[in-house]
Amino acid sequence: KNEVEQSPQNLTAQEGEFITINCSYSVGISALHWLQQHPGGGIVSLFMLSSGKKKHGRLIATINIQEKHSSLHITASHPRDSAVYICAVRGDYGGSQGNLIFGKGTKLSVKP
Amino acid sequence: NAGVMQNPRHLVRRRGQEARLRCSPMKGHSHVYWYRQLPEEGLKFMVYLQKENIIDESGMPKERFSAEFPKEGPSILRIQQVVRGDSAAYFCASSQPGSSGNTIYFGEGSWLTVV
Numbered sequence: 001k002n003e004v005e006q007s008p009q010n011l012t013a014q015e016g017e018f019i020t021i022n023c024s025y026s027v028g029i030s031a032l033h034w035l036q037q038h039p040g041g042g043i044v045s046l047f048m049l050s051s052g053k054k055k056h057g058r059l060i061a062t063i064n065i066q067e068k069h070s071s072l073h074i075t076a077s078h079p080r081d082s083a084v085y086i087c088a089v090r091g092d093y094g095g096s097q098g099n100l101i102f103g104k105g106t107k108l109s110v111k112p
Numbered sequence: 113n114a115g116v117m118q119n120p121r122h123l124v125r126r127r128g129q130e131a132r133l134r135c136s137p138m139k140g141h142s143h144v145y146w147y148r149q150l151p152e153e154g155l156k157f158m159v160y161l162q163k164e165n166i167i168d169e170s171g172m173p174k175e176r177f178s179a180e181f182p183k184e185g186p187s188i189l190r191i192q193q194v195v196r197g198d199s200a201a202y203f204c205a206s207s208q209p210g211s212s213g214n215t216i217y218f219g220e221g222s223w224l225t226v227v
Contacts, residue, residue, distance in 0.1 A: 033216070035218070040220075041201060041220065041221050041223070042218070042219075042220040042221060043203060043205075043218035043219075043220075043221070044218065045215055045216055045217060045218060048215050048216075086154070086155065088155070096145075096160040096167055096168040097143070097160075097207060097216070098143070098145030098157065098160045098168075098205060098207065098216055099157050099160060099168055099170065099171070100147075100155075100157055100216075101157075102147075102154040102155040102156070103154060104153070104154040105154060
C-alpha cells in the first residue's frame with residue numbers, strides 16, 4: 001500500500017461542476033502539498049497546508065490531521081482546469097523540506 | 113513558477129552516454145530539490161542541495177547519479193552511463209532559506225530519453 005493514496009485516479013466532469021479530489025496518507029506529516037501538472041508536464045504548486053483550510057480563487061484545500069485526509073475542491077470547473085492533480089506530504093520524522101512522498105495523481109478532464 | 117529554469121527540456125542519449133540536467137533556482141532561493149518521474153509512476157524525491165552542500169541524498173540511486181549546486185551557476189544532476197531505465201522526467205524545485213513553511217516552486221522539467 002502506498003503511503004499517499006489519491007482518489008479517484010481519473011475524473012471526467014462537465015464544465016461548471018463542483019469537483020473533489022481526495023488524498024489519504026498513512027504517515028505522520030508536517031505539511032501537505034497539492035500540485036497541478038499541466039498536460040505539457042510542468043508542475044505548479046497550488047497549496048501547502050498543515051491544518052485547516054486554504055482558498056485561492058476557485059480552489060479550496062482542506063486537511064484533517066486526525067483522519068490523515070485532505071481534499072482539493074474546484075468550484076465552477078472549467079476546461080482549463082484539466083490537468084493531473086498531485087498530493088504530496090512531508091513526513092514529520094525531521095526529513096528535509098523537499099523530501100516529499102507523492103501520490104500517483106488524479107487526472108482531471110473537464111469537458112465544455 | 114516562472115523562475116525555476118531547467119534545461120534542456122528534452123534530451124536524448126544513447127545507452128552508456130552521460131546526461132547532464134541543469135537547474136537555475138528562483139532568484140533569492142538557495143535550496144534546490146531534484147525529483148524523478150518515471151513513466152506511469154508518481155514523482156520520487158532524489159536529492160536536496162544548498163549552495164556547495166548536499167543536505168539529503170536519501171532518494172538518489174547509489175550508482176551513476178550525482179548532483180551538485182556550486183557557489184556560482186546552476187545545480188547539475190549528472191547521470192553517467194545512462195540505461196533505458198533512466199528515461200524519465202526530472203524536475204527541479206527551489207525554495208527560500210529559513211522557515212520550513214516556505215513554498216516549493218517547481219521547474220518545467222527535463223525529459224530524458226535513453227535510446
